[in-house]
Amino acid sequence: MPLDNATLFALNASRRYGEQIAAHLGTALAPHEERDFEDGEHKTRPLANVRGTHAFVIQSLYGDAQQSVNDKLCRLLFFIGALRDASAASVTAVVPYLCYARKDRKTKARDPVTTRYVAALFEAVGTNRVVTIDVHNLAAFQNAFRCATDHLEAQNLFVEFFARQLRDDPVAVLSPDVGGMKRADAFSRALVAALGRPVTTGFMQKRRSAGVVSGDMLFADVADRTVVIVDDLISTGTTILRAAKAAREKGAGKVYAAATHGLFVQGAERIVSDPVFEKVLVTDTVPPFRLKPEIAGERLVVLDTTALVAEAIRRIHTQGSIVDLLGTES
Numbered sequence: 001m002p003l004d005n006a007t008l009f010a011l012n013a014s015r016r017y018g019e020q021i022a023a024h025l026g027t028a029l030a031p032h033e034e035r036d037f038e039d040g041e042h043k044t045r046p047l048a049n050v051r052g053t054h055a056f057v058i059q060s061l062y063g064d065a066q067q068s069v070n071d072k073l074c075r076l077l078f079f080i081g082a083l084r085d086a087s088a089a090s091v092t093a094v095v096p097y098l099c100y101a102r103k104d105r106k107t108k109a110r111d112p113v114t115t116r117y118v119a120a121l122f123e124a125v126g127t128n129r130v131v132t133i134d135v136h137n138l139a140a141f142q143n144a145f146r147c148a149t150d151h152l153e154a155q156n157l158f159v160e161f162f163a164r165q166l167r168d169d170p171v172a173v174l175s176p177d178v179g180g181m182k183r184a185d186a187f188s189r190a191l192v193a194a195l196g197r198p199v200t201t202g203f204m205q206k207r208r209s210a211g212v213v214s215g216d217m218l219f220a221d222v223a224d225r226t227v228v229i230v231d232d233l234i235s236t237g238t239t240i241l242r243a244a245k246a247a248r249e250k251g252a253g254k255v256y257a258a259a260t261h262g263l264f265v266q267g268a269e270r271i272v273s274d275p276v277f278e279k280v281l282v283t284d285t286v287p288p289f290r291l292k293p294e295i296a297g298e299r300l301v302v303l304d305t306t307a308l309v310a311e312a313i314r315r316i317h318t319q320g321s322i323v324d325l326l327g328t329e330s
Contacts, residue, residue, distance in 0.1 A: 014059050024306060091128055098130075268290070279299060
């Protein structure tokens with residue numbers, strides 16, 4: 001059923017994704033304008049009356065050949081501001097992939113904390129709520145925003161896939177670094193519930209300094225097991241490839257990689273096509289446009305998040321429970 005007194009927008013860069021969400025909600029996207037000026041500036045505005053309505057705006061914030069991440073962020077912020085100026089009762093930014101979320105703390109003197117700065121920008125234009133999927137650091141995300149936030153998780157989508165795929169295989173869930181152990185542990189517990197049998201969990205040692213990754217110790221029982229390496233994103237892919245090769249060297253059977261956001265930059269195509277992986281799984285929060293179609297079609301599995309996002313929008317608008325939607329512990 002369409003949502004009463006709600007208006008759904010998707011900016012052009014995420015229009016296809018937004019159309020799928022609208023279809024799940026039984027509605028259509030509201031019209032809007034995005035205009036580019038000769039000097040590189042641009043404007044965005046709604047073309048529908050939003051006075052007194054609850055507006056939802058969909059825009060995934062990754063850079064591509066058409067628009068940089070900064071362009072997409074500015075367009076979204078300007079559009080939210082225009083909605084508030086047009087007297088929308090509230091504005092929810094639906095941002096499947098949230099940019100600048102990896103720099104969430106100071107690791108060197110005078111480092112920027114971009115997660116907090118981006119949060120301040122959303123708040124400055126009057127955003128009432130931000131919805132995203134699997135941010136890099138959940139605690140940092142929750143602490144950065146003073147407006148309401150909802151954090152969705154793709155975990156259940158991956159678990160459903162592996163529950164069908166793994167059958168009776170002994171399984172190990174692996175984090176590519178110690179920082180991702182909480183994510184791997186939650187994934188492991190969900191997989192145990194789905195499979196009805198024990199799953200081992202471990203992590204790969206990792207140290208990063210000035211962009212150089214080191215550390216080769218694997219803390220996991222992977223021998224003769226199917227290994228699922230879980231992470232929030234794949235950028236260059238070197239971190240997840242290190243973990244996969246280490247698992248193979250320790251006697252693992254099949255190795256899968258599962259990450260919510262597939263950025264696939266700087267040679268990641270070579271890593272995705274590496275025979276060490278049985279399959280690489282991502283979601284559609286970032287389309288795999290940087291990969292050659294033949295490689296993506298053969299080695300990549302892309303899971304659909306639009307039904308999850310649509311149901312989250314419905315529940316936010318009707319005061320439903322996001323906790324129940326995700327099946328997380330209360």
